């Protein structure tokens with residue numbers, strides 16, 4: 001794939017973001033859209049307007065985060081992984097966990113992700129997700145959490161290709177033909193040749209059955225988050241599957257890294273995970289670079305404040321005024337990375353106990369405008385959350 005590359009380095013004009021096509025783009029990004037037709041991404045019948053998508057992130061990619069990602073430029077987003085049995089046990093309107101099945105008009109297309117052990121449970125759970133409004137069903141063969149592996153879920157399936165392929169087959173057979181089924185995988189249980197062979201057996205089987213795309217995280221299950229994501233493996237996967245859609249994952253902490261992954265590996269799309277938590281602007285930044293424009297400046301302090309308010313309102317709608325605080329504390333900590341005084345603002349979010357404490361931070365630390373900064377990511381803080389049970 002030949003991709004236009006924007007000039008690295010931002011302008012510092014600090015103007016408010018404009019909206020194009022329902023997407024909030026920074027000033028440089030919006031003018032950039034006329035420079036070149038940005039590449040698009042296909043997931044079966046679903047055509048996406050951009051190649052950067054919001055990854056599934058347990059503990060984070062709830063409805064508010066997904067809506068923020070879409071409003072700020074993500075082409076598509078995925079909900080937090082859900083256990084098949086948990087989905088089947090949900091009773092409409094009853095449970096405090098009902099928000100996991102919340103899908104609204106503005107976020108289409110949106111993917112729902114399933115994890116489980118028993119192939120027989122996957123089909124009915126997938127139908128439930130389609131009924132809830134999810135447009136794509138993604139199957140998790142990647143989660144490396146010990147408890148999850150111990151229950152023969154997630155990454156465990158990379159050790160048993162025939163079961164993994166059966167799961168894809170059952171989901172494909174259960175949901176309507178126009179609903180794409182996709183698979184998320186790590187690149188194996190470990191880095192042995194046997195593990196690699198099993199990975200390709202699953203991938204070949206999944207595409208043979210009719211999977212519309214795979215997302216590959218270039219780390220093994222055993223590796224968890226230690227060491228870099230292996231982008232050479234992603235390149236090998238793309239070369240192996242040819243025209244089938246491959247979305248790459250791993251170490252996408254900046255727009256430049258996303259463009260580099262596309263160029264170095266040939267994958268069709270990029271799945272931004274930790275790099276998008278508290279940084280929805282990354283999606284517009286990728287769009288800008290791929291359109292041949294300069295990297296937009298990081299959001300100003302006031303732009304950050306506005307996004308924090310917007311995110312808080314979405315969380316309030318989802319969890320109610322009393323319960324949205326803990327979620328927004330977690331997100332505030334991540335947004336703080338973009339503030340000119342990241343450590344101080346982070347500590348302020350960490351110390352919040354009430355919604356009033358949280359709002360007071362906006363008054364104190366986000367009142368004066370000024371340039372923001374690109375986030376510096378602490379990769380040691382990564383760990384997959386356990387899916388809801």
Ligand SMILES: Cc1cc2nc3c(=O)[nH]c(=O)nc-3n(C[C@H](O)[C@H](O)[C@H](O)COP(=O)(O)O)c2cc1C
Pocket residue numbers: 055056057058059079080081113140142184217229249250251252253271272273274275382383384385
């Ligand atoms: C907190 C956290 C939660 C995650 N939850 C999920 C999940 O629910 N489903 C999934 O497929 N991957 C999940 N992942 C993996 C990410 O989607 C992604 O593949 C991985 O973080 C590598 O990308 P990165 O290095 O750019 O963060 C999670 C990762 C983290 C850090």
